[in-house]
Amino acid sequence: MSAKITIHDVARESGVSIKTVSRVLNREPNVKADTRDRVQAAVAALKYRPNISARSLAGSKAYLIGVFFDNPSPGYVTDVQLGAIARCRQEGFHLIVEPVDSTADIEEQVAPMLATLRMDGVILTPPLSDHPAVLAALEREGVPYVRIAPGGDLDRAPWVSMDDRLAAYEMTRHLIGLGHKDIAFIIGHPDHGAAMQRRQGYFDAMRDADLPVRDDRVEQGWFSFRSGFEAAEKLLGGADRPTAIFASNDDMALGVMAVANRLRLDVPGQLSIAGFDDTPGAKITWPQLTTVRQPIHAMAGAAADMLMHGVDQEEGAPPPSQVLDFELVVRESTGTA
Amino acid sequence: MSAKITIHDVARESGVSIKTVSRVLNREPNVKADTRDRVQAAVAALKYRPNISARSLAGSKAYLIGVFFDNPSPGYVTDVQLGAIARCRQEGFHLIVEPVDSTADIEEQVAPMLATLRMDGVILTPPLSDHPAVLAALEREGVPYVRIAPGGDLDRAPWVSMDDRLAAYEMTRHLIGLGHKDIAFIIGHPDHGAAMQRRQGYFDAMRDADLPVRDDRVEQGWFSFRSGFEAAEKLLGGADRPTAIFASNDDMALGVMAVANRLRLDVPGQLSIAGFDDTPGAKITWPQLTTVRQPIHAMAGAAADMLMHGVDQEEGAPPPSQVLDFELVVRESTGTA
DNA sequence: CGCAGCATAGACAGCGCTGTCAAGATGGAT
DNA sequence: ATCCATCTTGACAGCGCTGTCTATGCTGCG
Numbered sequence: 001m002s003a004k005i006t007i008h009d010v011a012r013e014s015g016v017s018i019k020t021v022s023r024v025l026n027r028e029p030n031v032k033a034d035t036r037d038r039v040q041a042a043v044a045a046l047k048y049r050p051n052i053s054a055r056s057l058a059g060s061k062a063y064l065i066g067v068f069f070d071n072p073s074p075g076y077v078t079d080v081q082l083g084a085i086a087r088c089r090q091e092g093f094h095l096i097v098e099p100v101d102s103t104a105d106i107e108e109q110v111a112p113m114l115a116t117l118r119m120d121g122v123i124l125t126p127p128l129s130d131h132p133a134v135l136a137a138l139e140r141e142g143v144p145y146v147r148i149a150p151g152g153d154l155d156r157a158p159w160v161s162m163d164d165r166l167a168a169y170e171m172t173r174h175l176i177g178l179g180h181k182d183i184a185f186i187i188g189h190p191d192h193g194a195a196m197q198r199r200q201g202y203f204d205a206m207r208d209a210d211l212p213v214r215d216d217r218v219e220q221g222w223f224s225f226r227s228g229f230e231a232a233e234k235l236l237g238g239a240d241r242p243t244a245i246f247a248s249n250d251d252m253a254l255g256v257m258a259v260a261n262r263l264r265l266d267v268p269g270q271l272s273i274a275g276f277d278d279t280p281g282a283k284i285t286w287p288q289l290t291t292v293r294q295p296i297h298a299m300a301g302a303a304a305d306m307l308m309h310g311v312d313q314e315e316g317a318p319p320p321s322q323v324l325d326f327e328l329v330v331r332e333s334t335g336t337a
Numbered sequence: 338m339s340a341k342i343t344i345h346d347v348a349r350e351s352g353v354s355i356k357t358v359s360r361v362l363n364r365e366p367n368v369k370a371d372t373r374d375r376v377q378a379a380v381a382a383l384k385y386r387p388n389i390s391a392r393s394l395a396g397s398k399a400y401l402i403g404v405f406f407d408n409p410s411p412g413y414v415t416d417v418q419l420g421a422i423a424r425c426r427q428e429g430f431h432l433i434v435e436p437v438d439s440t441a442d443i444e445e446q447v448a449p450m451l452a453t454l455r456m457d458g459v460i461l462t463p464p465l466s467d468h469p470a471v472l473a474a475l476e477r478e479g480v481p482y483v484r485i486a487p488g489g490d491l492d493r494a495p496w497v498s499m500d501d502r503l504a505a506y507e508m509t510r511h512l513i514g515l516g517h518k519d520i521a522f523i524i525g526h527p528d529h530g531a532a533m534q535r536r537q538g539y540f541d542a543m544r545d546a547d548l549p550v551r552d553d554r555v556e557q558g559w560f561s562f563r564s565g566f567e568a569a570e571k572l573l574g575g576a577d578r579p580t581a582i583f584a585s586n587d588d589m590a591l592g593v594m595a596v597a598n599r600l601r602l603d604v605p606g607q608l609s610i611a612g613f614d615d616t617p618g619a620k621i622t623w624p625q626l627t628t629v630r631q632p633i634h635a636m637a638g639a640a641a642d643m644l645m646h647g648v649d650q651e652e653g654a655p656p657p658s659q660v661l662d663f664e665l666v667v668r669e670s671t672g673t674a
Numbered sequence: 675c676g677c678a679g680c681a682t683a684g685a686c687a688g689c690g691c692t693g694t695c696a697a698g699a700t701g702g703a704t
Numbered sequence: 705a706t707c708c709a710t711c712t713t714g715a716c717a718g719c720g721c722t723g724t725c726t727a728t729g730c731t732g733c734g
Contacts, residue, residue, distance in 0.1 A: 057689090
C-alpha cells in the first residue's frame with residue numbers, strides 16, 4: 001500500500017503553502033500562472049489525490065451524488081447510473097446508490113442516510129419522482145434534488161424529462177402511416193405520470209387522423225408483462241382483431257408478442273406490435289420490437305449536472321428544467337396493414 | 338433545513354463527554370449500562386446521525402463499499418447492488434458504484450477513485466473478477482476486495498460463487514429425467530470462467546447417463562441473444578432435430594425460443610428449452626423459461642459482509658471464501674420428450 | 675487499612691482539507 | 705516619491721469525529 005500522500009507533501013514539493021495548493025486544486029482565481037504550473041507539476045509527480053472525506057468535512061461540498069430508485073426495470077436503473085456517473089467523473093464526484101422501498105417508512109430510510117452522508121444532491125427516478133414523503137424528507141434536510149420524468153408538481157423542484165405525449169403521438173402516426181386504421185392501445189400504470197401522457201398522445205393522433213377509437217380497443221395495463229399478456233388475450237381473443245397494438249411500454253408489448261405467438265399470428269404480417277422504452281428486452285425477442293428510445297442516459301447526465309453546478313433557484317422563478325429528445329426506433333415488429 | 342446536530346450536542350444532552358458518546362456509537366466495551374442508555378436516549382431524542390466524513394477522516398473506516406462492474410446484464414448488476422446494500426444498511430455502510438471499462442486504461446480509472454475515496458473494500462463482478470489489472474491496482478492501493486464468481490486464481494483473494502458445474506449437471510439431469518436423450522448444448526463466452534464449468538456439467542451428466550453427445554449438438558455461443566439465435570438456427574435447421582436444447586444462459590435460451598417460434602415449433606411439445614441465470618427476461622416470454630437461479634443477491638451480501646467485517650487473511654491460509662446454493666427453477670419451457 | 679488492578683470516563687491532539695482574514699507584493703495614478 | 709487599489713500568498717482555526725493517554729472510581733486481596 002502506497003503511503004497516503006497529502007496536500008502537505010504537495011506544498012513542500014512545490015514550495016508553497018497548503019492553502020495555495022488548495023487554491024490550484026479548486027481552480028480558484030488569483031494564483032499566478034507560474035505558481036499554478038509548479039503546483040500542478042508536483043501534483044502530477046506525486047500522483048496526489050485529495051481525500052474526499054477531509055474535503056467534505058472542511059468545506060461545503062461532499063462530492064457525492066445520490067441516486068434513489070425503487071425497482072423500476074433493472075435496465076432503466078443501470079442506464080440512469082451510467083448516465084449520471086459519466087458526468088460525475090469529469091468533476092470528481094461519485095455516485096451513491098440507494099434503493100428506497102416506497103411502500104415502507106420513507107422517513108426511516110431516507111433521513112438517516114441524508115444526515116450521515118450530506119450529499120450534494122439526489123437524483124430521483126420514477127416512481128420516486130412523485131413520492132410526496134420522499135420529496136418532503138429531502139426538503140426538510142435541505143438536500144437539493146432533481147426528478148427524472150415526474151408526473152406532476154412541476155413547479156416544486158427542477159426536473160428532467162422527455163415529451164411522452166409527443167412520443168406516443170408519433171408512434172401512433174407511424175402505425176397510421178403504415179396503413180393501420182384499427183389500432184388498439186394498452187394503458188400503463190395509472191399512478192405513473194408518463195402513462196397518462198402516452199395515452200393522450202395515442203388519442204390525439206387517432207383524432208387528428210380522423211380515426212375512431214372503439215372502447216374495446218383500449219385496455220388498462222400495469223406496465224408488467226403479465227398485464228400486457230392479459231390485455232392482449234382480450235384484444236385478440238375474438239375473430240374481430242385490431243391490425244396493430246400499441247402497448248405503452250416494452251414489457252407489455254412483449255406480453256402481446258407472447259399471445260400472438262401462442263395464437264400463431266404472424267408479426268408483423270397479421271399484427272403489428274409497438275412498445276415504448278427500448279429496454280434490452282426489446283431486442284431479446286423475435287421479431288425485434290419497434291419502440292421509443294428514452295434518453296435515459298442523457299436525462300441522468302443532465303440531472304447530475306444540475307446538482308453538481310448547484311441549482312440555485314431564484315425566488316419565484318420556475319425551477320430550471322429540461323425536456324430532452326426521444327427517438328422512434330423502428331424495428332421488425334411493425335409492418336404495413 | 339434542520340441545523341446539523343453533532344456529537345457535542347448529544348454529549349451535552351446526556352451529560353457525558355463526546356468520547357463516551359463515541360464509545361456508545363461504536364459499541365466499544367467499558368461503558369456502564371446506565372451511561373449507555375442515557376446516551377442512546379439522547380441520540381434518539383435528538384435524532385443524531387454521525388457524520389460519515391468526520392468518522393472516516395478521524396478513524397480508519399470509511400463506511401463505504403465499492404461495487405465495480407463492466408456492463409454484464411443490467412439485471413445482474415442491479416441484483417448485486419440490492420444484495421450488497423441490504424447488508425450494508427444494517428451496519429451503516431453505503432455503496433459506491435463504479436462502472437469500469439475493462440477495455441480502457443484501468444490504472445487511470447481505478448487508482449484515482451481508490452485514493453480519493455479510501456473505501457473499506459470493493460466487490461468485483463464478472464468479468465472484472467478476473468481482470469489482472471484491476472486486481473493489481475486494488476492490491477497496490479491496499480484496498481481489500483472480494484470477487485464474485487471468479488474463473489481462476491482462487492488462492493489470490495477471497496471470493497464468493499456458486500457451483501456452476503453442478504447446476505448445469507442438474508439441469509441436464511432434469512432434461513434426461515423428462516425422457517430426453519438427444520439434448521443439445523450452447524456454450525457461453527469462452528473468457529467467462531463459469532461458461533466452461535457449465536459446459537463440463539452438461540458433459541458429465543450426459544456421460545453419467547450413458548448418453549452420447551454428437552459433435553453437431555454442441556454449439557459455441559457468446560452469452561448474447563443473437564449468438565443463441567444463430568446457434569439455434571444451426572441446431573434446428575434440418576429435419577434431424579434434438580428434442581431439447583440447454584443454452585448456458587437465459588439470453589441465448591431466449592434466442593433459441595425466438596427461432597422455435599419462427600419455425601412454429603411447439604415449446605415444450607416439440608422442443609424443450611432450458612436456460613441459466615433466471616434473469617428477468619426468463620419470465621418475459623411465453624412459455625416461461627426453465628432455468629437456474631443464481632444466488633446473486635446472497636453472493637453480493639456475503640461479499641459485503643466479508644468486506645465490512647474485515648477479511649484478515651492469515652498468512653498462508655486460503656482466503657475465506659464461500660460457495661452458495663443455486664436453485665433449479667422449473668417453468669413451462671421444458672416438458673417430456 | 676493500603677494498594678494493585680481493572681472498569682469507566684474525560685482531555686486532548688490530530689485526521690486532511692477549506693474558509694477567513696490579514697500580510698506582503700505589485701502597479702498605476704497623482 | 706507617495707498612496708491606494710488590487711493581486712497573490714500564507715497563518716491559522718476549525719469541520720466532527722476517533723485514537724491515545726491519563727485520571728478517577730471501585731473492587732478485592734493481603
